[in-house]
Amino acid sequence: MARKLLLEHINVPGINTLDVYRQKGGYRSVEKALKTLSPDDVVEEVKKSGLRGRGGAGFPTGMKWSFLAKPEGVERYLVCNADESEPGTFKDRYLMTYIPHALIEGMIVSSYALGAKTSYIYVRGEMMPQIRILEKAIAEAKSAGFLGKNILGSGYDLELYVQPGGGAYICGEETALLESLEGKRGNPRIKPPFPAIAGLYGCPTVVNNVESIAAVVPIINDGGEEYAKVGIGRSTGTKLISASGNLVRPGVYEIELGLPVEEFIYSDEYCGGIANGKRLKATVAGGSSVPVLPANLTLKLANGDPRLMSYESLSEGGFATGTMMGSGGFIAFDEDQCIVRNTWNFSRFYHHESCGQCSPCREGTGWMEKVLHRIEHGHGKMSDIDLLVDVSKKIEGNTICPLGDAAAWPVASAIRHFRDEFEWHVREPQKSQQTNYGIARYAEPIASGLKQEN
Amino acid sequence: MLKVEETQPVEFSPALKAKFAEISSRYPEGKQKSALLPILHEVQAELGWLSANAMDQVAAWLKIEPIEVYEVASFYSMYFLKPQGKYVLEVCRTGPCCLVGAEKVMAHIEHKLGVKENEVTADGLFSWRGVECLAACGFGPVLQIGPEYTFYENLDEQKVDTLLEELRKK
Numbered sequence: 014m015a016r017k018l019l020l021e022h023i024n025v026p027g028i029n030t031l032d033v034y035r036q037k038g039g040y041r042s043v044e045k046a047l048k049t050l051s052p053d054d055v056v057e058e059v060k061k062s063g064l065r066g067r068g069g070a071g072f073p074t075g076m077k078w079s080f081l082a083k084p085e086g087v088e089r090y091l092v093c094n095a096d097e098s099e100p101g102t103f104k105d106r107y108l109m110t111y112i113p114h115a116l117i118e119g120m121i122v123s124s125y126a127l128g129a130k131t132s133y134i135y136v137r138g139e140m141m142p143q144i145r146i147l148e149k150a151i152a153e154a155k156s157a158g159f160l161g162k163n164i165l166g167s168g169y170d171l172e173l174y175v176q177p178g179g180g181a182y183i184c185g186e187e188t189a190l191l192e193s194l195e196g197k198r199g200n201p202r203i204k205p206p207f208p209a210i211a212g213l214y215g216c217p218t219v220v221n222n223v224e225s226i227a228a229v230v231p232i233i234n235d236g237g238e239e240y241a242k243v244g245i246g247r248s249t250g251t252k253l254i255s256a257s258g259n260l261v262r263p264g265v266y267e268i269e270l271g272l273p274v275e276e277f278i279y280s281d282e283y284c285g286g287i288a289n290g291k292r293l294k295a296t297v298a299g300g301s302s303v304p305v306l307p308a309n310l311t312l313k314l315a316n317g318d319p320r321l322m323s324y325e326s327l328s329e330g331g332f333a334t335g336t337m338m339g340s341g342g343f344i345a346f347d348e349d350q351c352i353v354r355n356t357w358n359f360s361r362f363y364h365h366e367s368c369g370q371c372s373p374c375r376e377g378t379g380w381m382e383k384v385l386h387r388i389e390h391g392h393g394k395m396s397d398i399d400l401l402v403d404v405s406k407k408i409e410g411n412t413i414c415p416l417g418d419a420a421a422w423p424v425a426s427a428i429r430h431f432r433d434e435f436e437w438h439v440r441e442p443q444k445s446q447q448t449n450y451g452i453a454r455y456a457e458p459i460a461s462g463l464k465q466e467n
Numbered sequence: 468m469l470k471v472e473e474t475q476p477v478e479f480s481p482a483l484k485a486k487f488a489e490i491s492s493r494y495p496e497g498k499q500k501s502a503l504l505p506i507l508h509e510v511q512a513e514l515g516w517l518s519a520n521a522m523d524q525v526a527a528w529l530k531i532e533p534i535e536v537y538e539v540a541s542f543y544s545m546y547f548l549k550p551q552g553k554y555v556l557e558v559c560r561t562g563p564c565c566l567v568g569a570e571k572v573m574a575h576i577e578h579k580l581g582v583k584e585n586e587v588t589a590d591g592l593f594s595w596r597g598v599e600c601l602a603a604c605g606f607g608p609v610l611q612i613g614p615e616y617t618f619y620e621n622l623d624e625q626k627v628d629t630l631l632e633e634l635r636k637k
Contacts, residue, residue, distance in 0.1 A: 098602060100599075100600040101562070102604070103602045103604050105602070131495070140602070140616070141613075141615050142616065142618070172493075176501075177508055180543045180598075181544065193504065196502065196503035196504060196539065197538075214498055255605060257604035258563055258604075259566055263605035301562060344604070350566060354565075355562050355566075358560075358565055359562055
């Protein structure tokens with residue numbers, strides 16, 4: 014069995030209550046941090062751990078914390094990003110549902126490290142049940158003296174609140190989240206200034222993902238160096254992977270970074286293979302925004318070595334033959350799935366979720382959705398395929414926030430790897446309405462001389 | 468585009484206003500606009516949707532301009548600017564759920580209820596719509612029903628039938 018740092022006790026009955034959580038060693042990190050460590054010591058441990066942001070960007074958490082400005086007499090804030098909305102990702106919902114105190118405990122230690130006296134957990138509004146769970150956990154922690162004034166006699170005060178969102182993918186982008194928390198539309202801000210300088214209410218602010226905050230608990234309990242021993246290379250620690258799609262056992266798995274992708278998909282400890290005895294056609298390894306890969310490139314690198322579940326290995330080969338870790342939303346497609354249909358579906362998602370601030374994204378996502386819709390429904394032209402590539406290139410890099418890139422990459426990568434399937438849809442407008450293109454060569458061993466990006 | 472329907476005047480109950488006050492106390496002095504999204508959820512939970520009158524009253528309570536409420540209510544997908552059925556079935560229509568049959572579930576709901584997306588059944592009980600990813604991809608197809616946003620997971624046609632029957636009996 015692989016090491017579990019976050020979900021070790023997830024199956025213990027009553028682990029969602031403070032009593033059981035404490036019996037299993039919960040809130041030790043709060044006692045350790047507040048009684049024996051200075052805030053800077055905590056930051057130092059997180060830096061040593063090599064923890065990278067678990068929301069999608071993979072930026073080192075300790076470094077993000079060390080950028081926080083600390084002017085005299087100005088409030089600082091920690092905001093937890095629980096606006097989990099990336100298609101394919103459901104790990105934070107799982108963690109908050111079953112082991113909410115792991116997040117509360119992490120929030121207390123992290124807030125202490127950053128000198129925040131008020132912290133917010135911004136939860137997407139649809140997760141009302143999870144909001145209730147967190148509010149209950151906060152009340153329990155407060156009555157046990159882990160929140161409020163003079164926590165554990167340390168002189169440190171902290172209030173923690175849960176804030177519901179209103180249903181907008183864009184609010185997972187940290188500056189849009191802050192706008193939303195201020196009671197406004199979720200339009201991302203132009204950076205700089207970064208939130209570390211001017212965030213919530215113009216004050217220095219750190220925004221971290223649920224899983225990143227929860228990971229601070231084992232880091233403080235065992236020390237940053239111990240945490241860094243788990244994992245592989247610069248991908249330290251464990252990662253929650255949300256597995257969905259055509260798998261025997263979809264669900265949330267905690268893996269040690271560095272696990273071979275093949276083992277993750279096929280071993281009985283994890284997903285147990287492809288459902289209904291079918292073959293794997295493609296995967297989206299890190300949430301809908303990352304490039305889609307055919308089965309052969311999912312399991313192996315272009316040079317034939319096995320691909321691993323780590324930040325480096327998943328992105329090996331760049332966008333020509335690789336993808337990204339992203340949020341760890343692992344979506345598997347079996348041989349009966351249509352890549353064109355799925356790409357259209359994702360494009361509709363990004364069009365729906367674009368905040369509308371930047372015209373390349375607002376207009377471009379709509380164009381991509383329309384063009385993909387007509388290809389999927391048998392009205393496409395051969396020139397549409399290059400038109401899609403062209404539109405995606407005009408969005409990428411030309412917007413205030415990364416939603417534009419996130420909308421462009423799935424389209425560009427689908428055409429890069431599955432162009433023959435798009436062409437087949439155009440050539441066979443009727444047949445493509447009744448049958449699927451199938452698996453073609455996507456699952457075959459990697460052929461030499463992959464098509465170069467032009 | 469914002470289209471708000473006219474309705475009867477709205478009066479918030481003292482209990483609701485007490486809730487507004489509790490929510491507003493979570494933010495620093497002068498930053499009470501932060502309470503807007505949670506307050507709109509409370510209002511919608513009580514009234515079923517957000518009428519122009521309701522939004523105007525929220526604006527007055529928070530001492531902000533009505534447009535500041537309209538622009539927020541129309542930006543976020545959870546707020547209803549039109550009356551809905553008593554139960555709004557919101558089915559996830561995004562990629563991972565579609566891989567495991569969400570489109571079939573939606574077609575079945577449309578067929579069973581006999582109304583198109585965003586329409587209300589004649590008895591006023593149900594409306595339905597497709598929504599984007601609900602962060603439950605491993606348990607798809609899923610749907611949620613407000614105002615507590617209860618999740619119904621691993622749906623198929625039979626489970627939808629059972630759910631509709633249970634809701635009708637409530």
